[in-house]
Each structure stands twice: as structure tokens, then as C-alpha cells.
Amino acid sequence: MQVFKAYFKVMRSSAASIAVNLGVFLGIAVLLSSMAPETAVMNFEPTRTPVAVINRDGNGQLAQGLVDYLGQTSRLVPYPDDPEKLQDALFFRNVEYIAIIPAGFSDAFMSGESCAVQKVIVPASTSSYYVDMSINKFLNTVRLHRKYSGEGSQAELVAAARADLAFDTPVAMKSFGTATGGERPGYAYYFAYSAYALLAMIITGVSSIMIAFNRPDLYLRNLCAPVPSRSTSLELAAGHGVFALGCWAILVLGSFVLHGKSLVASGLAGLYSLNTLAFAAVSACMGFLVGSFVKSGGSQAGAVNVVTLVMSFLGGVFVPQSVMNKSVLSVGRFLPTYWFIRANDAIGELTGFTADSLRPIYGSILIQLGFAVATFSVTLLLSKERRLSHL
Amino acid sequence: MFMHVFSYRLKCLLRDRETVFWTLIFTLLLATLYYFAFGHLTGEQERFDPVRTAVVDSPAYRGDVRFQQVLASLSEPGENQLLELTVADEQQAERMLENGSVAGMITVGESIGLVVKQSGIEQSILKAILDEYAHTTKTVVGILAKNAGAAQQLISELGDRKGYTEQISFSDAVPDTILGFFYALIAMACMYSGFWGLRNAIDVQADLSARGARRSVAPIHKLGVVLADAAAALAVSFAEVLILIAYLAFVLRINFGNQIGYVLLTCFVGCIAGVSFGGFIGTVVRGNEGVKTGILIGASMTMSFLAGLMWVGIKDIIARKAPVLSYINPAALISDAFYSLYIFDSHRRFFVNIGMLCLISAIMCAASFMRLRRERYASV
Numbered sequence: 127m128q129v130f131k132a133y134f135k136v137m138r139s140s141a142a143s144i145a146v147n148l149g150v151f152l153g154i155a156v157l158l159s160s161m162a163p164e165t166a167v168m169n170f171e172p173t174r175t176p177v178a179v180i181n182r183d184g185n186g187q188l189a190q191g192l193v194d195y196l197g198q199t200s201r202l203v204p205y206p207d208d209p210e211k212l213q214d215a216l217f218f219r220n221v222e223y224i225a226i227i228p229a230g231f232s233d234a235f236m237s238g239e240s241c242a243v244q245k246v247i248v249p250a251s252t253s254s255y256y257v258d259m260s261i262n263k264f265l266n267t268v269r270l271h272r273k274y275s276g277e278g279s280q281a282e283l284v285a286a287a288r289a290d291l292a293f294d295t296p297v298a299m300k301s302f303g304t305a306t307g308g309e310r311p312g313y314a315y316y317f318a319y320s321a322y323a324l325l326a327m328i329i330t331g332v333s334s335i336m337i338a339f340n341r342p343d344l345y346l347r348n349l350c351a352p353v354p355s356r357s358t359s360l361e362l363a364a365g366h367g368v369f370a371l372g373c374w375a376i377l378v379l380g381s382f383v384l385h386g387k388s389l390v391a392s393g394l395a396g397l398y399s400l401n402t403l404a405f406a407a408v409s410a411c412m413g414f415l416v417g418s419f420v421k422s423g424g425s426q427a428g429a430v431n432v433v434t435l436v437m438s439f440l441g442g443v444f445v446p447q448s449v450m451n452k453s454v455l456s457v458g459r460f461l462p463t464y465w466f467i468r469a470n471d472a473i474g475e476l477t478g479f480t481a482d483s484l485r486p487i488y489g490s491i492l493i494q495l496g497f498a499v500a501t502f503s504v505t506l507l508l509s510k511e512r513r514l515s516h517l
Numbered sequence: 518m519f520m521h522v523f524s525y526r527l528k529c530l531l532r533d534r535e536t537v538f539w540t541l542i543f544t545l546l547l548a549t550l551y552y553f554a555f556g557h558l559t560g561e562q563e564r565f566d567p568v569r570t571a572v573v574d575s576p577a578y579r580g581d582v583r584f585q586q587v588l589a590s591l592s593e594p595g596e597n598q599l600l601e602l603t604v605a606d607e608q609q610a611e612r613m614l615e616n617g618s619v620a621g622m623i624t625v626g627e628s629i630g631l632v633v634k635q636s637g638i639e640q641s642i643l644k645a646i647l648d649e650y651a652h653t654t655k656t657v658v659g660i661l662a663k664n665a666g667a668a669q670q671l672i673s674e675l676g677d678r679k680g681y682t683e684q685i686s687f688s689d690a691v692p693d694t695i696l697g698f699f700y701a702l703i704a705m706a707c708m709y710s711g712f713w714g715l716r717n718a719i720d721v722q723a724d725l726s727a728r729g730a731r732r733s734v735a736p737i738h739k740l741g742v743v744l745a746d747a748a749a750a751l752a753v754s755f756a757e758v759l760i761l762i763a764y765l766a767f768v769l770r771i772n773f774g775n776q777i778g779y780v781l782l783t784c785f786v787g788c789i790a791g792v793s794f795g796g797f798i799g800t801v802v803r804g805n806e807g808v809k810t811g812i813l814i815g816a817s818m819t820m821s822f823l824a825g826l827m828w829v830g831i832k833d834i835i836a837r838k839a840p841v842l843s844y845i846n847p848a849a850l851i852s853d854a855f856y857s858l859y860i861f862d863s864h865r866r867f868f869v870n871i872g873m874l875c876l877i878s879a880i881m882c883a884a885s886f887m888r889l890r891r892e893r894y895a896s897v
Contacts, residue, residue, distance in 0.1 A: 218833035242683035439550035
């Protein structure tokens with residue numbers, strides 16, 4: 127037990143950087159869970175695109191009618207008539223459509239002259255089409271009324287158009303058994319991001335121990351100590367295992383604290399925990415690999431960051447796999463994070479516990495374990511060669 | 518003598534592999550990962566594609582010729598195509614809806630309805646199309662009730678719907694939000710120049726390093742040493758940021774606009790701010806090297822975060838809710854300078870950013886100078 131006890135004494139030296147990783151992750155998780163909607167929306171809600179309307183035709187009732195109608199079909203965000211502020215708003219997508227009603231628009235429209243609402247948009251974007259539809263629908267309806275129904279004043283025309291446009295097509299939501307109405311639940315994000323936290327924490331911890339125990343003089347001293355080297359290795363391995371299990375337990379506990387109710391209700395907690403456990407094993411083996419190559423704290427920090435960031439970005443931890451570039455994803459397949467996220471996504475979309483729907487999840491978990499075994503074996507092979515070079 | 522100190526300092530800094538890794542290799546790696554993970558996103562995610570839709574093939578649908586015509590004209594290939602239509606029986610349509618190969622399923626019975634799996638913009642467009650069909654019908658019926666004679670003209674005019682919007686632009690720049698990440702990344706690289714400034718500060722103070730002690734007793738004016746060191750740090754960090762900019766512009770094809778001179782000016786001023794920030798931490802903050810490095814990393818990451826490194830929107834939120842913070846955060850000033858160059862036609866905001874950066878750098882240099890000058894040690 128000598129080595130096992132020493133393990134956790136050494137671990138204290140890297141406790142700070144592990145705690146920073148854990149703290150950052152939990153901070154982000156709390157932030158995200160406070161932003162995610164707690165109850166799933168089961169009714170259809172039309173998208174309300176954020177629009178900035180600059181009405182330079184202040185006196186026109188028609189222009190005002192258009193603004194009111196846009197206020198009903200989209201979300202109006204008040205902005206001053208200042209190009210710099212409007213450009214900022216569009217770049218950061220506080221608004222996705224800027225509609226400028228030019229001065230004299232209402233009168234020009236009423237007299238049948240050609241006139242148009244000026245728009246500043248993200249070119250060819252879906253939301254711009256959507257808002258265009260509202261504007262065109264309103265003005266075309268007013269035009270037909272003006273030409274054919276004999277209504278004269280702008281106010282009458284606006285009222286007639288609004289009456290025509292009041293009808294809503296009935297929309298039914300069909301959820302096909304998913305509990306979330308197609309929305310990705312908060313805990314799915316939690317477990318996806320936990321891949322980054324697990325990697326960073328476990329690799330930092332495991333490699334710190336490895337660096338300490340692989341220092342040449344210490345290593346040689348341990349070789350001639352009256353403790354069989356087999357039991358040294360076994361106790362170290364037990365330490366790695368306990369440490370990885372501890373990190374995993376903290377993250378699973380965190381998921382229950384933040385999303386307990388919905389997670390339990392979904393009945394998926396077991397599968398998520400199993401998947402993260404497999405990934406914890408992968409992380410421990412990655413830590414083993416990193417630890418047997420780096421020798422100092424400085425290069426360890428670099429290696430940990432490179433490994434975790436590359437694996438997280440290319441595996442789809444930060445950006446969902448569904449929106450990632452296909453060719454990047456095909457490279458990502460060679461990383462365990464890809465299979466972790468695949469299993470994670472599949473669990474989130476599970477509609478029933480049938481063998482058919484569970485098979486891909488267990489398959490992805492097994493592939494992760496395969497990665498763990500492969501990483502472990504490669505490290506053993508390489509470190510054996512290097513160990514002999516000490517002597 | 519200046520050149521002598523400068524050239525040796527340059528060698529000394531360049532041999533610090535670890536700092537070269539963090540200030541150059543790490544930023545290049547992060548740029549590559551950003552590019553692969555979401556470099557393509559704005560274009561692909563926001564671009565309009567015809568909405569994939571299923572319509573249930575029922576007797577009522579087959580009987581409604583006018584509705585069929587409208588759907589057919591909306592799904593005609595071309596610039597104005599709104600729908601990608603599949604006519605299917607109910608079960609097949611439901612299957613398509615379930616596996617996500619269509620966004621919605623149109624049902625025609627006594628009235629026209631829509632079935633969807635979730636709320637979203639594609640589903641909203643579908644609803645808007647169906648709404649419009651119902652609204653137009655209502656308009657026509659209403660008008661004909663008052664003015665039956667207009668029937669012929671009215672029907673012919675329905676096919677000729679006018680577009681009432683005209684696209685204009687404040688400037689030629691496409692508002693691509695993803696650029697914000699890369700501008701914040703350059704800001705981070707500039708702030709990481711602080712590592713060089715910190716090294717300089719440690720290597721010149723006798724109570725912090727053996728090298729500082731040796732240099733303190735060297736027969737050369739301290740100001741000369743400090744200036745030569747600063748010039749070397751600036752040269753290294755500017756070269757590194759130039760490599761990053763070249764990589765972003767020529768390999769990853771990130772758009773910086775076409776004002777190369779101003780882009781380089783921003784990089785240079787950003788590096789000055791970074792180096793003086795490192796020097797400031799190294800001289801003004803008390804404590805050993807570990808503490809100072811920790812503070813430098815923490816501060817530069819916080820500043821980069823507020824400039825939009827992890828979440829682009831935060832920069833704009835700060836600028837609107839707490840504008841003072843964005844004027845005193847060098848990282849936000851650097852990324853806003855790049856943004857202003859890209860998006861605006863005028864240079865007013867750009868020069869405000871550059872001016873603030875110069876001011877902040879001057880204050881930090883002055884503080885470091887006050888701290889360093891006439892420093893005496895009882896025993897070295």
C-alpha cells in the first residue's frame with residue numbers, strides 16, 4: 127500500500143490545476159443549465175426573427191401599420207437610426223434583419239408609385255426570406271384592397287389587411303415518443319461537455335503522477351526497493367483507476383445536482399453514466415500515454431492542452447456533430463471523443479429501450495474501450511523500451 | 518551597446534521553447550481547430566435552402582387543383598424556390614417526418630393543416646406559406662363580395678405578386694459572426710506577448726532571478742537594458758503575430774478586409790500593449806514568478822474571453838451594457854480594431870481603438886518605469 131498512499135500525496139501537488147478545470151467546467155455547466163428551458167415546449171411556436179425597424183416615414187399610417195404587423199410576426203428590437211449601431215447589431219445577430227421604411231413611403235405606395243422597404247440583411251439567409259414574406263404579404267394585401275375594394279384611407283386599408291391576415295393555419299406537433307419535443311435537453315449538453323472536463327482533469331492528474339514516479343533517480347531507487355516492481359505497477363494502476371473513478375463520480379453527481387429531475391424522468395441516467403465511465407477509462411489511458419512522454423510541468427501543461435483541445439474540437443464536443451463539416455468528421459472518427467459524442471447523441475434521441483436502438487450506443491461505448499486498450503498497450507510497449515534505456 | 522544587448526536578448530528569448538510554444542504554436546493550433554470546428558458555420562447554417570416538405574396525398578388534396586398549382590409553383594427549381602416537395606401517403610409522410618428527412622407534413626382535409634416534429638425556422642416558413650394561401654383566399658373572397666366585377670383582373674393580378682423589399686448595404690462587408698472568434702484569437706495572441714514582457718521584467722530585477730542580479734551589476738545604464746529588452750520582446754512577439762495573421766489570411770482564408778497597412782498597425786500596437794502588460798505584471802505585482810505567471814494567464818484569458826474568444830456575443834453585450842469595460846480591455850480594443858477595419862467604411866472607431874491601446878500601453882509602461890527606477894538592493 128506504500129505506493130498507493132504515496133500516489134495521493136503526489137496528487138495534491140496538481141490539485142490546483144485539476145480544480146481549475148473542474149471549476150471552469152462546472153461554471154459553464156451552471157450557466158448553460160440556467161439558460162436552457164427547463165420544461166419542453168410541446169406546442170408549436172413560430173420563429174420570431176429579431177428585426178430592427180427604422181421608420182423614417184413617421185407620419186404615414188400605412189408605414190405604421192406595417193411596423194405593427196411586423197411586431198406581430200417578428201420580434202422588434204428597438205435601435206436608433208445609427209448605421210454603426212445597426213451594423214454592430216447585425217454582425218452579432220442581435221437583429222437578423224434591418225428594415226428601413228424610407229420617408230414618404232406611405233404616400234408613394236398609395237399613389238401607386240414604385241416604392242420599397244430597404245433592408246440590410248445577412249445575404250441569402252433563411253431568416254431574411256422569412257421576414258421578406260411578412261413584408262410582401264402585408265403590402266400585397268394592402269395593394270389589392272386599395273385597387274379593388276374601394277377603401278380609401280390608409281387606416282381603412284391597414285385595418286382591412288390586418289383582418290385578412292388574422293387567420294392562423296393549425297399546426298400539430300408530433301413528438302414520436304421523444305420526451306423533449308425534438309429539442310436537445312440540457313443534460314445532453316452537460317454530458318457532451320463533460321468529455322472536455324474528464325480529459326483535462328484525468329490527463330493532468332495521471333500524467334503528474336507518472337512524471338513524479340518516472341524521474342530517473344526516483345525510478346532507479348524504487349527498482350532496488352524491497353517492493354516487487356509488479357506490486358508497484360499494480361498499486362499505481364489502482365491509483366489511476368480510483369482517481370479516474372473519482373473524477374467520473376464528481377461529474378455524474380454534478381449532472382444530478384443540475385439536471386436531476388429531468389434526467390431521472392427521462393430514465394437515461396444509467397446510459398449516460400455508462401458512456402462517461404467508458405470515456406473516463408479512455409482519459410486515464412490518454413493520461414498514461416501523455417505521462418510517459420513528458421518530463422516537466424511546463425511541457426505537461428502544453429501536452430494536456432493540445433490533446434484535450436484537439437480531441438474535443440475534432441470529436442464534436444464543442445460544436446455538435448450534426449453541424450460539423452463532413453470531412454472534418456471523417457478525421458474525427460479516429461478519435462475516441464467522436465464515439466463518445468456519437469453515443470451521447472444517440473442516448474439523447476432514444477425513443478424506446480429496444481435492442482435495435484440500443485445496439486449503436488453499446489457499439490460506440492465498446493469502440494471507446496477499444497481505444498482505451500489500444501492506447502494502454504502502445505504506451506506499455508513504448509515505455510518498456512525506454513525503461514531498459516535507463517540501465 | 519544597445520544592439521549588443523538587443524541581439525543577445527533576442528537569442529535568449531527565442532531559445533525559451535516553452536514560451537514560444539504558448540505564444541506561437543498554441544495560437545496556430547487554436548486557429549486551426551476553430552477553423553475546422555466552425556469556420557464554415559455561418560454560411561452553411563444561415564443560408565436559405567428550399568424547405569423539404571411532404572404533402573399527404575389524400576382525395577381532398579387531389580381535388581384542390583389551385584392549392585396543387587401554388588405548391589408546384591413554389592417548388593419550381595430556380596432562384597425563388599421555397600419548397601422541395603414530396604407527395605406521399607400518410608404513413609410514408611409520417612416516417613419521413615420522424616426520421617427528419619422533411620421539416621413538415623402538409624395535410625389537406627376540410628382545411629389545410631401542418632404537422633411538424635419541432636418548432637423552428639423551416640417549420641415557421643412552411644406555416645407562413647400556408648397562412649399566406651389562406652390569407653390570399655380570404656382577401657379575394659372579401660374583395661369579390663364588395664366588387665364582383667373585378668374578378669377577372671383580380672385573378673390575373675394574383676399571379677403577379679410584387680416584391681416590396683430592396684436590399685441595401687451600409688458597407689460591402691458580409692456580416693459573418695464567425696470572424697469575431699478569429700479576431701479575438703489574434704487579440705489573445707497579442708496579449709500572450711505579455712509572457713515576453715514578463716520574462717524581461719523577471720530577468721532585470723535582482724530579487725527575482727539570478728540573471729537579474731548579474732545584469733543589475735553590469736556596467737550599463739539600466740534604462741538602456743530595459744529598452745533593448747523591450748525592443749527584443751516586441752520584435753519576437755510582432756513576428757509571431759505576423760505568422761499567425763499570415764496563416765489566418767493565406768491558409769485559412771479569413772477575411773481581414775483589404776487595408777493591409779492598418780491590419781499591420783493593429784498587430785504592432787497590440788503587441789506593444791501585450792509586452793507592456795507583461796512588464797506591468799512583472800514589476801508592479803509582488804510575488805514570485807509562479808504567482809506573476811498565474812496572474813498573467815488569468816488576466817489575459819479573462820480579457821480574451823470578454824473580447825469574444827469563447828463566445829462572440831459577449832463582446833457586443835459588454836459594449837452595450839458596460840461600455841467602459843470595453844474601452845479599458847486591451848483584448849477587446851484589438852479585436853474591435855480588426856472588426857472596425859472589416860465592417861466600417863470610416864476609420865473613426867478604428868482610431869479610437871488604436872488611441873486607447875496606445876494610452877493604456879503608455880500608462881502601464883510608466884507604472885513599470887516608476888517601479889523599476891532607482892531600485893537599490895542592500896545585497897545582491
